Amino acid sequence: xxxxxxxxxxxxxxxxxxxxxxxxxxxxxxxxxxxxxxxxxxxxxxxxxxxxxxxxxxxxxxxxxxxxxxxxxxxxxxxxxxxxxxxxxxxxxxxxxxxxxxxxxxxxxxxxxxxxxxxxxxxxxxxxxxxxxxxxxxxxxxxxxxxxxxxxxxxxxxxxxxxxxxxxxxxxxxxxxxxxxxxxxxxxxxxxxxxxxxxxxxxxxxxxxxxxxxxxxxxxxxxxxxxxxxxxxxxxxxxxxxxxxxxxxxxxxxxxxxxxxxxxxxxxxxxxxxxxxxxxxxxxxxxxxxxxxxxxxxxxxxxxxxxxxxxxxxxxxxxxxxxxxxxxxxxxxxxxxxxxxxxxxxxxxxxxxxxxxxxxxxxxxxxxxxxxxxxxxxxxxxxxxxxxxxxxxxxxxxxxxxxxxxxxxxxxxxxxxxxxxxxxxxxxxxxxxxxxxxxxxxxxxxxxxxxxxxxxxxxxxxxxxxxxxxxxxxxxxxxxxxxxxxxxxxxxxxxxxxxxxxxxxxxxxxxxxxxxxxxxxxxxxxxxxxxx
Amino acid sequence: xxxxxxxxxxxxxxxxxxxxxxxxxxxxxxxxxxxxxxxxxxxxxxxxxxxxxxxxxxxxxxxxxxxxxxxxxxxxxxxxxxxxxxxxxxxxxxxxxxxxxxxxxxxxxxxxxxxxxxxxxxxxxxxxxxxxxxxxxxxxxxxxxxxxxxxxxxxxxxxxxxxxxxxxxxxxxxxxxxxxxxxxxxxxx
Numbered sequence: 029x030x031x032x033x034x035x036x037x038x039x040x041x042x043x044x045x046x047x048x049x050x051x052x053x054x055x056x057x058x059x060x061x062x063x064x065x066x067x068x069x070x071x072x073x074x075x076x077x078x079x080x081x082x083x084x085x086x087x088x089x090x091x092x093x094x095x096x097x098x099x100x101x102x103x104x105x106x107x108x109x110x111x112x113x114x115x116x117x118x119x120x121x122x123x124x125x126x127x128x129x130x131x132x133x134x135x136x137x138x139x140x141x142x143x144x145x146x147x148x149x150x151x152x153x154x155x156x157x158x159x160x161x162x163x164x165x166x167x168x169x170x171x172x173x174x175x176x177x178x179x180x181x182x183x184x185x186x187x188x189x190x191x192x193x194x195x196x197x198x199x200x201x202x203x204x205x206x207x208x209x210x211x212x213x214x215x216x217x218x219x220x221x222x223x224x225x226x227x228x229x230x231x232x233x234x235x236x237x238x239x240x241x242x243x244x245x246x247x248x249x250x251x252x253x254x255x256x257x258x259x260x261x262x263x264x265x266x267x268x269x270x271x272x273x274x275x276x277x278x279x280x281x282x283x284x285x286x287x288x289x290x291x292x293x294x295x296x297x298x299x300x301x302x303x304x305x306x307x308x309x310x311x312x313x314x315x316x317x318x319x320x321x322x323x324x325x326x327x328x329x330x331x332x333x334x335x336x337x338x339x340x341x342x343x344x345x346x347x348x349x350x351x352x353x354x355x356x357x358x359x360x361x362x363x364x365x366x367x368x369x370x371x372x373x374x375x376x377x378x379x380x381x382x383x384x385x386x387x388x389x390x391x392x393x394x395x396x397x398x399x400x401x402x403x404x405x406x407x408x409x410x411x412x413x414x415x416x417x418x419x420x421x422x423x424x425x426x427x428x429x430x431x432x433x434x435x436x437x438x439x440x441x442x443x444x445x446x447x448x449x450x451x452x453x454x455x456x457x458x459x460x461x462x463x464x465x466x467x468x469x470x471x472x473x474x475x476x477x478x479x480x481x482x483x484x485x486x487x488x489x490x491x492x493x494x495x496x497x498x499x500x501x502x503x504x505x506x507x508x509x510x511x512x513x514x515x516x517x518x519x520x521x522x523x524x525x526x527x528x529x530x531x532x533x534x535x536x537x538x539x540x541x542x543x544x545x546x547x548x549x550x551x552x553x554x555x556x557x558x559x560x
Numbered sequence: 561x562x563x564x565x566x567x568x569x570x571x572x573x574x575x576x577x578x579x580x581x582x583x584x585x586x587x588x589x590x591x592x593x594x595x596x597x598x599x600x601x602x603x604x605x606x607x608x609x610x611x612x613x614x615x616x617x618x619x620x621x622x623x624x625x626x627x628x629x630x631x632x633x634x635x636x637x638x639x640x641x642x643x644x645x646x647x648x649x650x651x652x653x654x655x656x657x658x659x660x661x662x663x664x665x666x667x668x669x670x671x672x673x674x675x676x677x678x679x680x681x682x683x684x685x686x687x688x689x690x691x692x693x694x695x696x697x698x699x700x701x702x703x704x705x706x707x708x709x710x711x712x713x714x715x716x717x718x719x720x721x722x723x724x725x726x727x728x729x730x731x732x733x734x735x736x737x738x739x740x741x742x743x744x745x746x747x748x749x
Contacts (some may be wrong), residue, residue, distance in 0.1 A: 216623050242700045
């Protein structure tokens with residue numbers, strides 16, 4: 029079959045060759061799944077737009093690297109998933125160190141907006157013509173010219189940290205502003221939300237994150253792979269396993285290490301357990317926010333059961349220390365597998381019962397239906413992925429489109445809804461919990477034998493690896509480059525939440541202020557995943 | 561809803577069953593110690609009765625946590641641990657709080673929020689560092705973007721290490737802290 033529709037990567041490469049004569053298609057990169065194209069920085073935005081809008085690329089990430097000392101330039105990477113083909117297309121542009129600016133990709137591709145804001149904060153590379161050039165991570169109080177991911181940045185220099193809350197004002201008759209956060213009323217992460225509203229209706233929502241920013245990408249520089257694994261799973265508590273998995277895959281790709289089948293199978297079990305726990309927490313949040321406390325307590329109870337399962341089987345309630353580059357550290361024997369399956373079948377009954385009861389309640393449905401609608405077009409424009417995007421109709425799941433671990437050998441459905449409201453997200457997450465249990469069931473039936481992990485051996489220097497996984501929130505990517513000494517030189521992470529926060533902000537206007545917590549819970553995005 | 565309520569009536573309620581029953585055939589070190597929360601919790605309730613007239617209200621403050629410690633603090637309120645029955649609750653405002661539960665390595669961006677929240681908490685108040693990050697910076701120690709633990713900013717009354725600490729460990733540490741002389745003196749003073 030040579031139908032162009034089946035091989036989007038070839039179509040895109042042919043298109044680039046024909047239309048952009050000055051682009052250089054790199055044949056050196058040996059990875060089967062990733063092709064790189066070097067384009068002039070001045071034309072990066074045009075090429076990116078064509079890849080996304082004409083050649084069906086799904087925006088994955090955009091980030092920058094400091095190569096000033098070696099080559100007198102910054103390097104900007106823009107990656108696209110070429111699903112349904114299991115391929116990644118990466119555009120690379122060089123930006124001169126003495127004039128660090130280029131025409132903004134976001135001006136043509138809104139999905140890159142937050143990435144380019146972060147690029148400016150971190151490296152001082154300016155995307156000219158950016159529709160919203162405000163800082164993303166850098167809060168007020170950062171001295172001018174401070175760009176932490178520059179290699180010349182010295183963390184030890186005294187720095188006047190004096191953040192002050194400041195947001196743009198919306199004025200007009202009857203318009204008032206409601207500032208919320210960064211410290212919220214519950215046990216939640218810090219973020220600042222500013223609602224401009226008339227009466228009870230929200231006109232605009234501005235989300236300001238970066239509060240929990242810990243500079244982990246910088247901290248990892250010069251560290252070992254082992255330390256990197258520990259840092260990766262501490263980016264986010266709720267997505268700890270997904271981060272460890274994406275990190276490990278990046279290391280494995282870089283070093284060309286195959287993971288033994290049993291290691292891949294155990295990884296899949298743990299990844300799905302994490303998804304179940306996260307989705308249960310979202311369902312509990314939705315039920316609690318509509319004051320359906322019985323449902324909330326039930327979902328929290330089942331979530332606790334999943335954490336205790338994780339603790340008993342893997343030795344950690346949040347699945348840390350399980351996944352390492354090369355495989356996993358913990359095995360599941362036959363008794364454990366059978367027990368896992370029998371407990372999950374209890375969870376399945378309980379969750380099914382509670383979900384049905386929640387959705388049979390008129391008072392609940394009244395709050396969930398048509399609340400916080402996220403249109404499919406917004407999902408596409410902003411490059412959103414994950415459960416929330418599938419609830420709006422997006423047909424994309426890394427597990428199916430870029431299969432990793434054991435997913436290729438398993439039979440599962442990518443669940444979708446089309447309404448895009450809170451109810452659709454509730455139903456979709458319920459269904460995904462059942463799909464995850466179905467996956468674990470299949471694995472218990474056919475757990476392969478053999479070793480759990482492959483030894484890493486000597487790490488090749490000066491190489492990079494790129495990996496994507498489907499976390500509970502969506503597409504999570506880790507990009508890693510090792511220096512000649514085999515230590516971490518550069519590390520860039522983009523989580524599903526990073527793409528979904530701007531989408532969330534689009535789903536709130538037109539709703540009433542009291543529905544915001546409900547809409548927020550139905551997405552249940554990570555703050556720490558974004559702030560790193 | 562009645563279906564949900566009927567289910568525990570048939571299958572038994574959770575009260576007194578605080579941990580998942582793990583089969584004996586599983587390796588011993590991986591098994592959870594069942595029942596600890598009951599013993600520790602009831603002892604804690606006695607202390608809370610003596611020192612806080614029966615109810616200790618705490619305010620949570622995330623200062624750069626990864627959300628792992630938040631997960632365990634939330635778990636304290638789920639039907640398994642349900643610490644509200646021991647007289648402990650998490651409140652929405654620092655003005656209603658007897659103490660602050662601080663998580664995270666204190667990111668520079670949140671230092672001001674910490675000061676404002678701490679000032680808004682009436683005296684006497686307990687300052688409790690939850691998790692390795694809040695205790696000494698944990699895995700984030702050494703990053704220029706964090707202060708490296710709560711103690712770098714202000715004196716800490718109680719430290720609860722762990723990454724994240726188990727819900728039972730949090731209850732255990734609170735109980736131990738309320739028995740300490742300097743904490744009792746502060747609360748009475």
